[in-house]
Amino acid sequence: MPLSLTEVRALVAQYPSPPVVGTVGSHSALDVADGAVTEGLSSLILAQAGRDATYTRYFRSVRAPDGTRTRGCVDDVWTFSKFADIVSPAAQERLRAAGVVLVPNRALSSYVPLSAIEDDLRVPIVGSRMMLRIEERSERENYYTLLERAGISTPRRIPGPDAIDRLAIVKLPHATRRLERGFFTVASPEAYRAKVERLVARGTIAPDDLATARIEEYVLGPVFNFNYFFSPLVPREEGLELLGVDERRESNLDGLVRLPAAQQLELNDSDRIPEYTVVGHGTLTVRESILEDVFRMGEKFVDAARAQYPPGIIGPFCLQTCIDRNGRPTVFDVAARIGGGTNVHLALGHPYGNALYRTAMSSGRRVALEIRNASEQGRLAEIVT
Ligand code: AMP
Numbered sequence: 001m002p003l004s005l006t007e008v009r010a011l012v013a014q015y016p017s018p019p020v021v022g023t024v025g026s027h028s029a030l031d032v033a034d035g036a037v038t039e040g041l042s043s044l045i046l047a048q049a050g051r052d053a054t055y056t057r058y059f060r061s062v063r064a065p066d067g068t069r070t071r072g073c074v075d076d077v078w079t080f081s082k083f084a085d086i087v088s089p090a091a092q093e094r095l096r097a098a099g100v101v102l103v104p105n106r107a108l109s110s111y112v113p114l115s116a117i118e119d120d121l122r123v124p125i126v127g128s129r130m131m132l133r134i135e136e137r138s139e140r141e142n143y144y145t146l147l148e149r150a151g152i153s154t155p156r157r158i159p160g161p162d163a164i165d166r167l168a169i170v171k172l173p174h175a176t177r178r179l180e181r182g183f184f185t186v187a188s189p190e191a192y193r194a195k196v197e198r199l200v201a202r203g204t205i206a207p208d209d210l211a212t213a214r215i216e217e218y219v220l221g222p223v224f225n226f227n228y229f230f231s232p233l234v235p236r237e238e239g240l241e242l243l244g245v246d247e248r249r250e251s252n253l254d255g256l257v258r259l260p261a262a263q264q265l266e267l268n269d270s271d272r273i274p275e276y277t278v279v280g281h282g283t284l285t286v287r288e289s290i291l292e293d294v295f296r297m298g299e300k301f302v303d304a305a306r307a308q309y310p311p312g313i314i315g316p317f318c319l320q321t322c323i324d325r326n327g328r329p330t331v332f333d334v335a336a337r338i339g340g341g342t343n344v345h346l347a348l349g350h351p352y353g354n355a356l357y358r359t360a361m362s363s364g365r366r367v368a369l370e371i372r373n374a375s376e377q378g379r380l381a382e383i384v385t
Helices: 005-013 029-038 053-058 083-087 089-097 106-111 114-119 129-135 143-150 189-202 207-212 253-257 288-308 351-357 363-376
Strands: 020-024 043-048 069-071 076-080 100-103 168-171 184-186 214-217 223-230 240-252 276-284 315-323 329-335
Touching: 020 029, 020 106, 020 363, 029 043, 029 053, 029 363, 043 053, 043 083, 053 076, 076 083, 076 089, 083 089, 083 106, 083 114, 089 100, 106 114, 106 129, 114 129, 129 143, 129 329, 143 288, 143 329, 184 189, 189 207, 223 288, 223 363, 240 253, 240 288, 240 351, 240 363, 288 315, 288 329, 315 363, 351 363
Parallel strands: 020 043, 020 100, 043 076
Antiparallel strands: 168 184, 168 214, 223 240, 223 315, 240 276, 315 329
16 A cells, blocks of 8 residues: 555654655765755665765765764665665664655665665655656556657657657666666667577577567657756746756767767778667756746656646656757656756756756755755655655
8 A cells, every 4th residue: 555645744843843854875866865965954875885986985974073064965874684674663763763755766766676765664755755657658558658749849759669660769668687777779660670689699688578669759859957946835937947967978879979980981880870778967048948848847857747646746856858959848757856966066056957946956955955945934745765
C-alpha cells in the first residue's frame, strides 16, 4: 500500500523547524548540500561505502571553534553498505529521529526499489514520491503517457522495427550495466537488424530487451534540459519557475563528434557506434523568443501532473528536450525530481534563477529555500509526500 499523504503529514508535524536536508550521495547531492547550507540549514548525505569520499572527505564541512563553516557543505554523512539499506527499519527510525526530509534524486530511485520508496519509506520526501516511477519507460503509465495527456510534444513513436522509415533512436538498457543506456540509432528495418546483430555481439544490448524497447523518431537538434521548480506555497500563477538549462556530455558520443570526419572513418567498426553514457554537463541559455514556449510547456506539465498524480509536482523537475530547426522543443525524457545536471550551477546559481531571485539561485538552494519558507510558515506538510 502506498504511503498515504496523511501519514507523511503526521510525520512532519513532529519534526523540528527547520528540518535537516538529506539526500542520497550521488547524482546532484552536492548541489542539494550546498543549497542547504547556503540557506542556513544542515545537510546530510546518505552514502554508500566505497563511493563516499566526495562527501566524507572532499566536501565535508569544517567548522571554526565558534561553529561557523569555514570549508565544505556536507555537514553529516551516514554510510551504508548499500544504498538500498536506507529503507531498513533502523535507518528509517534514525532519519525520523534526526528530523530529516529527503530530497529525491535519480540515485534514490535507481538504487532503492521504487516499490520500497512508495510503500515502505516512512520518511518525508520533499517532492513527488508517486511520480518517480514515470521515468521507467517499461511502465504502462510513464512520462510519455503523461506528456501526451499534457499536450506536450514528444518524439513520434515508431511501432516496430519494420516501420522505421527515417532516423530513429531505439531505447533500451545496456546489456550488463543495467542503469546505463544501450540506445542506438538506425534509419531502416535492414539497418536495425544489422546493428542489433553487431551490438548483441559486442555485448552492448541483450536480445530480450528488444521486445520492450521504445523506438522513436530521432529529433535533430541540440539537447536542452530545462530545470524548473514548482512551488505549491504561492498562488498557482506564481508557482512555476525556470531556473536554468543544462546539456550533457555523453561518452563516447561526444568523443566521436569531436573528431573530424576523416578520423572518424579511421575508427574500428565497433567504435563508430556511439554510446549515450552521461559523464558530465554543461550550461546553456535558450534563445529568448523560445522562452515563452518553455514556460508554456512547464505549465502544461504542472497541470497534467496535478490531475494525474495529486498533489502533483512539488519542487524541482526537468524536461529534457531537443530543439528542432523550427525552434520547437520536443520532450524526450522527464525527471520528476531534481535533474542530473544541476551541479553546473552549484553555488553560482542558474542564469534564470539568478535573474528571478537577484542572488545566486541554484536548484539545490531553491529546494532549501522552499524547505525554509515552508518551515517558517508552518507549512512543511504542503511540500512533502
Ligand atoms: P535519455 O536517457 O532519455 O535521457 O536520453 C539520452 C540521450 O539520448 C539524450 O541526451 C539525447 O542525446 C539522446 N536522445 C534521446 N531521445 C532522443 C530523440 N528522440 N531524438 C534525439 N536524441 C535523443
